[in-house]
Amino acid sequence: MKMSFKCFLLLIFLFFCHALFSESNNFFKYENYILLYFDTDSYFFNNSDFNSYNSYLFSLYRSNQLKNTDDAVFFIYSNLGLRLYNKNDLTSFYTDFYISGLWGNDNLENNNPNNLMIKEIYFDFNYNNFIIRFGRQRFSLGDSINEYIFYDIIDALVIGYYFKYLDLKFSFDIMGIANKTEGYLFSSIQKDDENLDDFEGKKISYRTGFIINYQFIKTFFYYVYYGANKSGGADISENGLNTLNKPDNDFLFLTGLRLYYENTDFTFIYSYGKDYKIEKDRKYNSFGAVFNFKTELKNFSTYVGAGYFQPGFCGFKGFSPGEVLLYGYKGYFAYPYVGSYHFIDYSKYNTPTYIDATNTKAFVKLKNRLDIFLGIELINTMFFDTELKKYMGIENIISTDIKIESVNIDIFYGIYFPSKGYYSKIANSFINVGNDPFYTIGFKVSYLLYF
Numbered sequence: 001m002k003m004s005f006k007c008f009l010l011l012i013f014l015f016f017c018h019a020l021f022s023e024s025n026n027f028f029k030y031e032n033y034i035l036l037y038f039d040t041d042s043y044f045f046n047n048s049d050f051n052s053y054n055s056y057l058f059s060l061y062r063s064n065q066l067k068n069t070d071d072a073v074f075f076i077y078s079n080l081g082l083r084l085y086n087k088n089d090l091t092s093f094y095t096d097f098y099i100s101g102l103w104g105n106d107n108l109e110n111n112n113p114n115n116l117m118i119k120e121i122y123f124d125f126n127y128n129n130f131i132i133r134f135g136r137q138r139f140s141l142g143d144s145i146n147e148y149i150f151y152d153i154i155d156a157l158v159i160g161y162y163f164k165y166l167d168l169k170f171s172f173d174i175m176g177i178a179n180k181t182e183g184y185l186f187s188s189i190q191k192d193d194e195n196l197d198d199f200e201g202k203k204i205s206y207r208t209g210f211i212i213n214y215q216f217i218k219t220f221f222y223y224v225y226y227g228a229n230k231s232g233g234a235d236i237s238e239n240g241l242n243t244l245n246k247p248d249n250d251f252l253f254l255t256g257l258r259l260y261y262e263n264t265d266f267t268f269i270y271s272y273g274k275d276y277k278i279e280k281d282r283k284y285n286s287f288g289a290v291f292n293f294k295t296e297l298k299n300f301s302t303y304v305g306a307g308y309f310q311p312g313f314c315g316f317k318g319f320s321p322g323e324v325l326l327y328g329y330k331g332y333f334a335y336p337y338v339g340s341y342h343f344i345d346y347s348k349y350n351t352p353t354y355i356d357a358t359n360t361k362a363f364v365k366l367k368n369r370l371d372i373f374l375g376i377e378l379i380n381t382m383f384f385d386t387e388l389k390k391y392m393g394i395e396n397i398i399s400t401d402i403k404i405e406s407v408n409i410d411i412f413y414g415i416y417f418p419s420k421g422y423y424s425k426i427a428n429s430f431i432n433v434g435n436d437p438f439y440t441i442g443f444k445v446s447y448l449l450y451f
Helices: 005-021 055-060 324-329
Strands: 033-046 073-087 091-102 116-127 130-140 151-163 166-177 204-214 217-225 251-261 264-275 282-296 300-309 361-371 375-385 390-404 407-418 438-450
Antiparallel strands (some): 166 204, 264 282, 300 361, 375 390
């Protein structure tokens, strides 16, 4: 979501007025806060095509950026954000908005194309054992050390009921709307997806489901429906070019069971759905499983995570098992997942350049942290492609961080050792792939002002 800087100032002004002067609200009596955060990240990446620089190959393929070996990149960017929280007897309000920009060329000022971004904005209504939350919010299944299954920002209505050992939660979120916003008052509203004519207004993509939690057992069931849109919801009508005038009615069912106790959790999950096509439909009908374990001593902690997803599995967006290299740069996920307008599944296009991003994977992750004078963390993650039945490689990250009052400094180095036996499968005339290490080095400085 985007908003102008004037709206940003107006939100702050209204928050202060409500918190300080409202008769039903005393700023010091209730749990109100303002958090200002600022962080600056610096990165250097090289060998993202798994080929070290070669002067001969660079001159040979200088005009073909996909095949030359000079892919080193360096950049710095900053984020400035504000979180506001206001709590009353029955209601509460929370918002988190920020602005980002690259260093250089006034990107943090008048040349910033992003304007102000709203990460979360919602309000709660609490009454006895009921809670109703409405708006843009961070949502997860809960009770997992690392939520690889469902951890995403949703625009939703969430209703929860809590009674002794039993928790019930229902959610309904709008993932995408492909209708035209015509009319005098609404024509200026921007959209993400391209509009389609007709289809009787069946252009809303939504997700609904519930979570039942009893003591250490959690079960969940969700249904996803995609309306007609040009991103994949109107394939059988050729995006409205033929006379069918019906959406594909692509759908997905997702259900599973989670067991958790203290620092251990295990999730078993099953997906069933269809992506309807003119020729051959794509079917999702597979299982997945994730295990997390963490142990903590005085100055040392260890985390072990493992996951396996069968070919043909499709889920929701959650944590990627990758870190700064395979997630931050490459965008690898453990499986195809539900997007705003359609399934994010690059392998269905049979395009080799996308074969890594959303292929179903298995992974094993080990994270060790030592805190003495400063924090030192070592993360090792091995990846396997379950569709091609190939070992992909191992990502290694080492970082150190130190906190000085409200400032946190993090310095890190990462290196990924690709498997030649795997990446040779995707080599073709459009991309040149080797087996040289892909690496990064960088630092991050964060400042938090809480009051």
